[in-house]
Amino acid sequence: MSLLPKSRKARRRLTILLAIAPVAALAVGLALYGMRDSISLFYTPAQAQEAKVPAGRKVQLGGLVQTGSVVKHPDGLVEFVVADQKATSKVRYQGDLPDLFREGQGIVATGAFDDDGVFVAGQVLAKHDERYMPREVAKAIKEQGEWRGEGAPPPAYGSSKGPEKTAK
Secondary structure, X not given: OOOOOOOXXXXXXXHHHHHHHHHHHHHHHHHHHHHOOOOOEEEOHHHHHHHXXXXXXXXXXXXEEOOOOOEEOOOOEEEEEEEOOOOEEEEEEEOOOOXXXXXXXXXXXXXXXXXXXXXXEEEEEEOOOOOOOOHHHHHHHHHOOOOOOOOXXXXXXXXXXXXXXXXX
């Protein structure tokens, strides 16, 4: 008993399919291999710790800049802490920060963790208006149940000062 179809037309189609399938699989594999460096997953600090992102893998790290954590060195190196409700990550960035970069605001940094667990950013993106928060950061904060709506002041994660109070 043969596994090949009896019809000559069906055998031809099967032969063509068997010839094309490995070529198509190879093309998809090469395309995915070529895109591996351009794929950048988004993590909050807690998600990055939970996922144990390997050192050197390019990712996006988003969260709120912890109040009082920004340290600017004379050589242009900037260190700060990005926090979410559950964890913090130290970020090191060489270069000029966006004009709208501030403590307590949402940012998304693109880079990789080094062997010491410090996130070395190649690019830092900050909000572009008073109410904007990067979509990934807003989604992550909503998932953690910390979302306070648009226009509300962001929580001061990890700050020893706590939320600022306004005088009446």
